[in-house]
Amino acid sequence: MDKKIKKKTLRLDRIPVGERLPLERVEDFREVPLGYTLDQAKDEADRCLNCKKRPCKRGCPVGIDCGGFVDRVSTGDIRGAVKLVKEKNLLPAITGRVCPQSDQCEGPCLVGKKGASVGIGNLERFVADWERKHGEVLPDKAPPTGMSVGIVGSGPSGLTVAADLIQLGHGVTIYEALHEAGGVLIYGIPEFRLPKAIVAEQIDGLRRLGVEIKLNQIIGKTLTVDEMLEMHDAVFIGVGAGAPIFMDIPGENLIGVYSANEYLTRSNLMRAYSFPEWDTPMFLGKRIAVIGGGNVAMDSARTALRLGTDEVALIYRRSQEEMPSRDEEIRHAEEEGLKFELLKSPTRIIGNGSGRVTSIELISMELGEPDASGRRRPIPVAGSEQILEVDTVIMAIGQQPNPMITATTPGLQTDKRGYIVVDKETMATTKAGVYAGGDIAGFGASVILAMGDGRKAATAIQDYLVSGNPL
Amino acid sequence: MPEIVEKEVLTPQIVRLKVIAPDIAKKRRPGQFVILRVDERGERIPLTIVDSDPREGTVTIVFQVVGKTTHMLSQLERGDKILDFAGPLGKPTEIEQFGTVVVVGGGIGTAVAYPIAKGMKAVGNRVFSIVGARSKDLLVLEHEVAAVSDEIVVTTDDGSYKRPGLVTEPLKEYLDRGDVDQVIAIGPVPMMFAVSELTRAYGVKTLVSLNPIMVDGTGMCGACRVAVGGKTRFACVDGPEFDGHKVDFKDLTMRLTAYREHEKQSYNQYLEYHGDK
Ligand SMILES: Cc1cc2nc3c(=O)[nH]c(=O)nc-3n(C[C@H](O)[C@H](O)[C@H](O)COP(=O)(O)OP(=O)(O)OC[C@H]3O[C@@H](n4cnc5c(N)ncnc54)[C@H](O)[C@@H]3O)c2cc1C
Ligand SMILES: Cc1cc2nc3c(=O)[nH]c(=O)nc-3n(C[C@H](O)[C@H](O)[C@H](O)COP(=O)(O)OP(=O)(O)OC[C@H]3O[C@@H](n4cnc5c(N)ncnc54)[C@H](O)[C@@H]3O)c2cc1C
Ligand code: SF4
Ligand code: SF4
Ligand code: FES
Numbered sequence: 001m002d003k004k005i006k007k008k009t010l011r012l013d014r015i016p017v018g019e020r021l022p023l024e025r026v027e028d029f030r031e032v033p034l035g036y037t038l039d040q041a042k043d044e045a046d047r048c049l050n051c052k053k054r055p056c057k058r059g060c061p062v063g064i065d066c067g068g069f070v071d072r073v074s075t076g077d078i079r080g081a082v083k084l085v086k087e088k089n090l091l092p093a094i095t096g097r098v099c100p101q102s103d104q105c106e107g108p109c110l111v112g113k114k115g116a117s118v119g120i121g122n123l124e125r126f127v128a129d130w131e132r133k134h135g136e137v138l139p140d141k142a143p144p145t146g147m148s149v150g151i152v153g154s155g156p157s158g159l160t161v162a163a164d165l166i167q168l169g170h171g172v173t174i175y176e177a178l179h180e181a182g183g184v185l186i187y188g189i190p191e192f193r194l195p196k197a198i199v200a201e202q203i204d205g206l207r208r209l210g211v212e213i214k215l216n217q218i219i220g221k222t223l224t225v226d227e228m229l230e231m232h233d234a235v236f237i238g239v240g241a242g243a244p245i246f247m248d249i250p251g252e253n254l255i256g257v258y259s260a261n262e263y264l265t266r267s268n269l270m271r272a273y274s275f276p277e278w279d280t281p282m283f284l285g286k287r288i289a290v291i292g293g294g295n296v297a298m299d300s301a302r303t304a305l306r307l308g309t310d311e312v313a314l315i316y317r318r319s320q321e322e323m324p325s326r327d328e329e330i331r332h333a334e335e336e337g338l339k340f341e342l343l344k345s346p347t348r349i350i351g352n353g354s355g356r357v358t359s360i361e362l363i364s365m366e367l368g369e370p371d372a373s374g375r376r377r378p379i380p381v382a383g384s385e386q387i388l389e390v391d392t393v394i395m396a397i398g399q400q401p402n403p404m405i406t407a408t409t410p411g412l413q414t415d416k417r418g419y420i421v422v423d424k425e426t427m428a429t430t431k432a433g434v435y436a437g438g439d440i441a442g443f444g445a446s447v448i449l450a451m452g453d454g455r456k457a458a459t460a461i462q463d464y465l466v467s468g469n470p471l
Numbered sequence: 472m473p474e475i476v477e478k479e480v481l482t483p484q485i486v487r488l489k490v491i492a493p494d495i496a497k498k499r500r501p502g503q504f505v506i507l508r509v510d511e512r513g514e515r516i517p518l519t520i521v522d523s524d525p526r527e528g529t530v531t532i533v534f535q536v537v538g539k540t541t542h543m544l545s546q547l548e549r550g551d552k553i554l555d556f557a558g559p560l561g562k563p564t565e566i567e568q569f570g571t572v573v574v575v576g577g578g579i580g581t582a583v584a585y586p587i588a589k590g591m592k593a594v595g596n597r598v599f600s601i602v603g604a605r606s607k608d609l610l611v612l613e614h615e616v617a618a619v620s621d622e623i624v625v626t627t628d629d630g631s632y633k634r635p636g637l638v639t640e641p642l643k644e645y646l647d648r649g650d651v652d653q654v655i656a657i658g659p660v661p662m663m664f665a666v667s668e669l670t671r672a673y674g675v676k677t678l679v680s681l682n683p684i685m686v687d688g689t690g691m692c693g694a695c696r697v698a699v700g701g702k703t704r705f706a707c708v709d710g711p712e713f714d715g716h717k718v719d720f721k722d723l724t725m726r727l728t729a730y731r732e733h734e735k736q737s738y739n740q741y742l743e744y745h746g747d748k
Contacts, residue, residue: 177689179508179515179555216557218689222494242691246703253698253722255729262692270686271512276740279514279539280686281733355725402690404708 012115015044017122022335026305029191029273032332033097033122038078041126045074047111048118055108056120062452064088066105066120073123079134081127088455090163091156093132093198095448096125098189098295100326104448132198136205142169147465150175150232152219152405155183156447157238157438159202160454161461162211168462172210173232175217180269183240185447187269188261190299192306193329196268220404225412225434234433234461237420238454241439243402246395247291251349256283256357260292260300260396267303285392288312289360291346292396293323298330300394301338312338313388317345317365317378343367345378347385349393359389401440409434415442426460427453435461472552476529482608485535485579486545487521492556493528495520500563501590502680502712505532506688508555509543516540517685517707519583520559521612533582533611539738560688561711564678566590570652571597573645575638575666576616577658578604583680584657585612589619591655597621599651601641603658607632639665646673653678656715660724667715677715681706683726698722 018034019025025032036044048070056066064085072081085092099105101121109117148171151158158174159182166172180186182199207213219225219239228235244259246252258266263282266272270280288309290301293316304312314333316323319342323330334340344362352358364384367376401418413421413430419442422429427437437453439445477489495505504519522531536545547553564587572591576584581602592598600620604610606629617623624641625633634641638658645651646669654677656666663679670677683695683706690708697706698719704710 177557178687179557216555217494218557218560221559222498222557242689244691244693246693246696248703253696253703253726255726259693262686262694265686265692270514274512275733276737278512279737281730281737354728402708404689 010049010111010114011047012111014047014116014119015040017119019332022332022337025192026336029306031195032192035129036122036126038076038130041073041123042076044119045070045123048074049110051110053110055110056105056118059108060088060105061446061448062088062455064105064124066109066118066124069127070118070120070123073127078127078130082131085124085127089448089451090160091202091447091451092124093128094156094185094194094202095451096121096123096128097194097198098326099124099448100446102327132201141167141209144171145169145465147171147233148173148231149234149236149461149465150228151236151238152225152228153177153183153238153240153438154181154203154213155238155240155438155450156185157450157454157457158183158236159206160451161236161238161435161437161458162206163209164455164458165461166206166209166211170233170465171212173212173214175214175219175223175228177216177218177239178269179215181213181215183238187265188296188299190264190268190303192302193299218404220408225405225409225431229433233465234435236427236454236457236461237405237429237434237436237440238438238450239402239405239440241399241401241419241442241445243400244395245398245400247346247397249346249348251351251357252395254349254351254357255355256285256351256392257349258392258394260290260296260394261399263300263394264296264303267307273307283392284308285390286310287390288392288394289315289341289346289388289390290394290396291315292398293318293325294396294398295325295329296399297394297396298325298333300396302329302333302336304392304394305333305336305338309392313341313390314338315341315344315346315360315362317343318367318375319343322375341388343378344386345380346393350387357391357393359387360393362386362388399439399445401442417442425456427457428460428464433464472554473556474552475547475549478547478549481533481611484609485533485611487531487533488544488547489529489531490553490556491528492530492558493525495556495558496523496528496530497525499523499530499559501566501586502564503559503561504688504711505530505556505558506560506685507544507553507557509540509547510554513543513554514540515555515686515688517560517682517688519586519680521582521586522589533579535579535609538734539741542738542741557688560707562709564590564655564712566594568595571599571650573599573601573642573651573654574616574620575601575642575654575656575658575662576603576612577638577656577662578609579611580658580662580680581610581612581616584655585616585619587655587657588616592619592621599645600624601626601638601645603627603638603662605629637665638662639669642666643669646670646675651675654715655679655712660720660727663715663718664720667718667720671716678712679715679718680711681713681718681723682711683723684729697726
């Protein structure tokens with residue numbers, strides 16, 4: 001065993017992070033966790049055994065030396081910690097808040113074998129917030145190369161490519177379809193989990209470095225990828241997988257049925273919660289059913305709770321263990337009064353004469369053999385139909401690729417589900433000079449994976465620009 | 472931000488704006504639309520591109536004031552800028568040489584129908600146009616449509632101008648003549664429904680342009696979903712034009728009422744504050 005481990009006494013419990021009280025926080029959209037103070041952070045960091053093998057580093061999709069930065073926190077070298085994190089991850093204020101840490105960096109942490117793993121996510125958030133307060137460490141910029149790169153989409157993958165390439169001296173232009181930059185970070189993940197000001201700061205930082213962001217540019221419509229290639233030396237596609245999936249059950253077009261995308265877009269991007277001061281309306285139903293069990297479902301449900309809904313029920317066809325959402329989100333939602341209707345699935349939505357939702361019919365499920373995803377497959381129980389009275393239904397059962405770009409770009413190969421085919425190492429597509437990453441590349445759907453893709457693509461694009469040949 | 476270079480008040484309720492938007496002007500085909508936002512807190516609304524001039528880099532929109540956003544847009548003047556202006560969205564109309572095409576425009580729908588009539592004429596179709604409105608002061612683009620049509624019939628429901636009655640009457644006369652290859656009908660939902668029912672009996676292919684509520688206009692939210700031939704389609708990316716014989720108009724009518732109360736509240740509050748103009 002490692003010597004250091006022996007020297008340190010193992011402290012099994014985490015330093016708890018301050019959180020706003022459930023009854024208070026459901027009244028507004030402000031952030032729920034308060035974050036560590038410097039003393040708390042040092043204290044928590046001190047629980048790290050600084051073990052040599054660093055399983056935490058392997059758990060992080062972009063390979064952050066977690067033990068290393070945590071060690072610097074424990075000695076009070078916060079600036080040093082920031083530097084170490086930022087070697088691998090440019091947007092730690094975001095990932096510290098939204099990464100599914102228990103499945104990633106914190107999952108294999110050695111301390112976690114005996115007690116609670118080191119709170120790497122909270123510490124990452126702490127160092128990032130410290131940097132925001134104490135002045136950003138602006139990276140050095142290489143002299144201009146005269147080359148330029150066009151990026152489609154301003155989500156985490158596109159932002160990462162932009163940040164990496166602008167530092168190398170290339171011109172960078174981001175084309176974003178919506179009227180605000182940030183992708184899912186702006187229109188999907190709500191304020192109480194990821195304050196918009198943080199995303200805006202990161203984007204302003206990129207602008208200060210010289211990245212140009214063109215809004216209201218729908219690639220495939222306003223411009224095509226081929227036209228972008230005439231204006232730029234390379235193109236990166238980071239458009240996410242933004243098309244909503246519906247269940248194809250009766251009643252889905254009734255008034256009061258939303259895709260989670262629509263519900264969250266109205267609330268986050270269009271600020272419908274401030275209607276009529278902001279112009280976009282949405283229903284503030286009294287009883288809401290949210291279908292799904294991932295982050296998107298949890299965000300929709302917790303948004304509904306904050307909009308003053310009397311009762312919000314989450315309908316999920318497996319059990320709580322299988323829920324793909326972050327653990328913290330499930331706990332927060334439960335504290336805020338979300339009702340879990342587990343092992344149930346909707347069969348139809350019922351409306352009244354004017355087409356408004358009045359209830360939803362559910363069927364109970366039991367879990368059978370594990371399916372391809374390794375999770376036990378839910379099987380409907382015959383005759384177990386039941387009616388739940390609701391006036392709003394939010395479908396949060398997943399997204400699929402939007403064909404707008406792939407359908408207008410000859411030579412860009414997609415797989416049979418519509419994801420862009422890329423080389424796993426370079427993120428190069430089948431079209432010369434065009435790279436893709438993030439949700440549209442289909443290797444998984446998380447902020448840090450999108451950023452990881454972006455970093456790989458930026459490295460490959462740099463090689464391509466310098467050598468003139470694709471890798 | 473796109474600047475307004477021309478403004479014309481066509482009727483007390485209907486305004487035409489010409490806007491500088493070179494990228495959109497270059498790309499746009501008949502049948503496509505833009506999504507715009509007038510101010511920081513504004514709603515995103517879709518409006519058809521009525522005309523474009525790629526050489527001068529402009530596009531033209533024509534809209535009727537029906538609520539807060541269109542009202543605010545109507546208050547902008549030459550030289551003002553529109554905050555957000557994105558497009559061209561939607562699928563272009565399939566323009567081919569079909570033979571004889573009857574284009575039916577009802578109310579503000581004529582603004583949407585005009586570019587299609589123009590496109591159909593340009594490729595050599597015989598174009599008969601029927602332009603209808605509830606009354607004379609809601610009639611728009613009569614002369615523009617006439618200029619691209621072989622024949623034009625103008626109707627008003629109340630008989631205040633030209634032929635009294637509904638657009639379906641002259642349409643029936645054309646259909647009875649027996650040489651109509653395609654009908655395109657754009658206007659209020661009940662009109663498009665009536666036209667589709669009429670042409671169904673004659674077996675004449677009929678396109679309608681649907682106007683469901685939209686948010687992003689890029690296929691991301693599903694607000695614009697419509698039932699066509701028993702399937703759910705997104706009007707912003709799969710449309711806005713669909714086969715009128717397959718559209719579930721009842722579903723569309725229902726979905727259009729979704730925010731009636733909100734819309735009234737928003738508009739009334741705006742009018743109260745800014746004074747009814
Ligand atoms: C509600 C919600 C909650 C989530 N919670 C978490 C979480 O807690 N933790 C986590 O790790 N992940 C979470 N995710 C997943 C994560 O947000 C995504 O995996 C990630 O944002 C994908 O990044 P991306 O770079 O692929 O692009 P996206 O963030 O999807 O952004 C793509 C951008 O491209 C733009 N675009 C699309 N088409 C075009 C076009 N044709 N032209 C121009 N621009 C275009 C879009 O408007 C958008 O701005 C959540 C997702 C959602 C929806
Ligand atoms: C593809 C398409 C093309 C269109 N082209 C034209 C056009 O060329 N000229 C024109 O005058 N109108 C057009 N419309 C309708 C126009 O978008 C609405 O009149 C406008 O959104 C009303 O906004 P408002 O705030 O002024 O009124 P509101 O008070 O918001 O609404 C008044 C009416 O407009 C409808 N509406 C409201 N919001 C939307 C929305 N986001 N999208 C669609 N409809 C909505 C409502 O059903 C309601 O009946 C088009 C609609 C679509 C979908
Ligand atoms: S980026 Fe995410 S997974 Fe990696 S260390 Fe930070 S919080 Fe953990
Ligand atoms: S695995 Fe845990 S204890 Fe070991 S270095 Fe990483 S954070 Fe510290
Ligand atoms: S308007 Fe959002 S999908 Fe059509």
